[in-house]
Amino acid sequence: MEKTNKLGRNRTGIDMSPIHSKEMISGAETLTPPTQSDFPPLMVIEREYIEEGGTVGSVPVPGTMKGVLKSTMEKMTGHNPEVLLNKMGERLAFERSGVRLYEAFIIKCESINLPTPISLDILQQFRAEEEQHFHTIKNAMLSMGADPTAQTPDADVVAVASMGIQKVIQDPRTSLSQCLSALLTAELVDNAGWEILIKLAEGLGLEQITADFVKPLQEEEKHLQTIREWYEYAVMAEAGKKLTKH
Amino acid sequence: MTVKLFDAKGTPLSKQTFTWKELVQRPISKLDDDAFTRVRIVLMNGIEQQSNRFQHACAWMNGELRDHLAMVRRIEHHQQTLINWLLSPDHSPLETTIAYEQVAIEVTAAIAQQEPDPYLAQVYRYGLLEDFDHMYRYSALLDRVEGKDANNILQSYTDIIPGRPTVEEHRAPADDLVNHYDRVLASPISKFNALTLVAGEYQTRDYYMNIGPSFADPLARQLYAEIASIEEQHVTQYGSLLDPGETLLEKWLLLEANEVYNYYSCVESETNPRVKALWERFLDYELGHLNFVINLFKKYENRDPAEILPDRLPDPIAYQSQREFVRRTLQQEAGLRKDGTSFVGKEIESPVSQDYRRQMNSQGSPSEAVALDYKWRPGTELNKRAA
Numbered sequence: 001m002e003k004t005n006k007l008g009r010n011r012t013g014i015d016m017s018p019i020h021s022k023e024m025i026s027g028a029e030t031l032t033p034p035t036q037s038d039f040p041p042l043m044v045i046e047r048e049y050i051e052e053g054g055t056v057g058s059v060p061v062p063g064t065m066k067g068v069l070k071s072t073m074e075k076m077t078g079h080n081p082e083v084l085l086n087k088m089g090e091r092l093a094f095e096r097s098g099v100r101l102y103e104a105f106i107i108k109c110e111s112i113n114l115p116t117p118i119s120l121d122i123l124q125q126f127r128a129e130e131e132q133h134f135h136t137i138k139n140a141m142l143s144m145g146a147d148p149t150a151q152t153p154d155a156d157v158v159a160v161a162s163m164g165i166q167k168v169i170q171d172p173r174t175s176l177s178q179c180l181s182a183l184l185t186a187e188l189v190d191n192a193g194w195e196i197l198i199k200l201a202e203g204l205g206l207e208q209i210t211a212d213f214v215k216p217l218q219e220e221e222k223h224l225q226t227i228r229e230w231y232e233y234a235v236m237a238e239a240g241k242k243l244t245k246h
Numbered sequence: 247m248t249v250k251l252f253d254a255k256g257t258p259l260s261k262q263t264f265t266w267k268e269l270v271q272r273p274i275s276k277l278d279d280d281a282f283t284r285v286r287i288v289l290m291n292g293i294e295q296q297s298n299r300f301q302h303a304c305a306w307m308n309g310e311l312r313d314h315l316a317m318v319r320r321i322e323h324h325q326q327t328l329i330n331w332l333l334s335p336d337h338s339p340l341e342t343t344i345a346y347e348q349v350a351i352e353v354t355a356a357i358a359q360q361e362p363d364p365y366l367a368q369v370y371r372y373g374l375l376e377d378f379d380h381m382y383r384y385s386a387l388l389d390r391v392e393g394k395d396a397n398n399i400l401q402s403y404t405d406i407i408p409g410r411p412t413v414e415e416h417r418a419p420a421d422d423l424v425n426h427y428d429r430v431l432a433s434p435i436s437k438f439n440a441l442t443l444v445a446g447e448y449q450t451r452d453y454y455m456n457i458g459p460s461f462a463d464p465l466a467r468q469l470y471a472e473i474a475s476i477e478e479q480h481v482t483q484y485g486s487l488l489d490p491g492e493t494l495l496e497k498w499l500l501l502e503a504n505e506v507y508n509y510y511s512c513v514e515s516e517t518n519p520r521v522k523a524l525w526e527r528f529l530d531y532e533l534g535h536l537n538f539v540i541n542l543f544k545k546y547e548n549r550d551p552a553e554i555l556p557d558r559l560p561d562p563i564a565y566q567s568q569r570e571f572v573r574r575t576l577q578q579e580a581g582l583r584k585d586g587t588s589f590v591g592k593e594i595e596s597p598v599s600q601d602y603r604r605q606m607n608s609q610g611s612p613s614e615a616v617a618l619d620y621k622w623r624p625g626t627e628l629n630k631r632a633a
């Protein structure tokens with residue numbers, strides 16, 4: 001079932017072509033002259049652009065200042081509720097993409113013989129919970145007068161960070177353990193995301209929203225624990241060792 | 247195997263069909279396939295892209311040929327799709343860039359050696375040393391920005407050392423032009439060579455122009471902008487080799503014959519049996535296209551295609567490491583520069599190009615910055631202490 005560790009003709013290392021590699025190494029050593037350049041180095045160019053500033057974009061102004069946000073904005077002078085809006089936008093986007101991640105992984109798992117304890121039923125449950133979390137955030141944003149269809153800056157950036165995760169799971173050639181490793185990355189970030197979200201909501205005195213976010217965090221903790229265990233199981237099974245309980 | 251161009255009729259156009267499943271096949275393995283399989287895939291993508299580009303432009307200028315061009319062009323488009331989609335998704339855009347430069351180096355070096363016309367061979371050697379330097383700059387970028395070793399892609403076939411420094415490659419447009427071959431006197435292989443290299447450079451230019459903005463790192467964005475500009479120069483350089491006196495149909499005929507020649511070269515050297523079968527299939531497709539265009543050429547121009555095409559294909563392009571040739575060229579010709587269509591010593595380089603370069607480099611040079619004190623070593627430059 002697992003093909004991750006198949007031995008074969010991997011040609012990427014220098015040992016696979018000793019004669020060519022020897023010439024290449026000696027050539028690089030003797031034919032690369034010392035640099036003589038008056039141009040500014042890499043760091044200077046990078047810094048110039050960083051100092052020029054700019055952002056990926058802005059947090060959208062809520063269309064209607066209503067409900068809890070309005071009262072919060074009035075009460076919380078000196079606090080920045082837009083940070084919460086930005087992070088809620090991020091979580092919403094992440095959960096929505098998380099549904100698609102699980103769907104892609106489920107398709108892959110359906111086409112192979114899954115070893116116990118990895119279970120399609122549990123994956124379906126996690127997928128449904130990710131979708132429910134998306135709705136939980138959406139409702140919280142609506143209650144604050146925020147637009148859940150907007151893409152906030154942190155939603156954009158977390159999607160950039162997740163591009164590789166999606167590619168790993170969607171690639172038909174990747175194995176179960178490779179996908180679980182990618183999924184584990186997603187779940188680690190997701191857990192941290194919910195924790196910070198609850199802290200922000202608590203800090204702004206948003207009691208109902210804080211309470212609504214507790215269940216998703218608990219479920220995400222379960223996702224993380226499960227995916228981590230499955231990942232360990234899959235890798236250890238490839239190594240021919242039984243997984244011992246911690 | 248030899249291919250006789252006027253005897254082999256190839257696959258009739260009506261039988262050149264595809265399905266979406268066929269277009270999207272299992273890709274090659276970045277890790278396990280031979281680097282030259284990827285080299286051939288990249289080049290043939292460029293060859294097909296060139297056919298598509300030419301056939302569109304041709305249709306804009308010729309009403310009678312429009313239907314014929316549309317028919318062949320759709321097939322060429324799908325051939326290109328199938329070939330390009332053989333690249334696996336684990337290639338990062340920068341890793342694919344390394345592969346593109348490997349194509350530019352290995353194919354240009356092979357072509358420079360098989361070119362019978364000394365001036366044309368000089369043109370190729372000149373361009374070769376510039377692409378060779380791009381490899382060094384991009385390898386430094388891959389190492390220093392992504393933390394990866396370019397040799398994982400190159401598989402030790404191609405050196406990573408400086409060539410003609412990219413910072414000195416920027417020239418005024420008039421100095422990129424070269425003398426074109428003579429359509430009557432030039433041998434068929436000279437025409438094929440020019441068409442192959444302009445195809446390779448054009449797709450490289452387009453690729454860099456497409457992926458350049460996808461990089462986040464400001465230096466990477468600058469480096470792609472800089473090297474894309476050189477690739478644009480190379481398209482000008484190699485494009486100016488083609489005799490503008492050729493008719494549209496003559497050019498179309500040559501492009502189809504060159505496609506036949508290139509697929510034949512791929513068939514002769516391919517080591518992956520699945521990919522080889524694709525090359526064989528497309529060799530037959532291209533013979534079908536050639537046969538189709540031969541008939542159009544006879545009909546519309548009342549000329550004998552044997553005036554233009556050889557009876558038998560020339561020897562195939564040598565897909566193998568050209569390290570020794572490249573090093574020898576580097577040693578002998580890195581100091582060459584341009585003045586109009588002439589290749590001259592550094593000291594008498596065109597002043598217009600020097601002015602142009604001074605302006606372009608006046609706020610810094612990405613290709614210099616990225617490779618400052620860079621020396622390739624296996625496993626990246628961080629691998630210094632391993633020994």
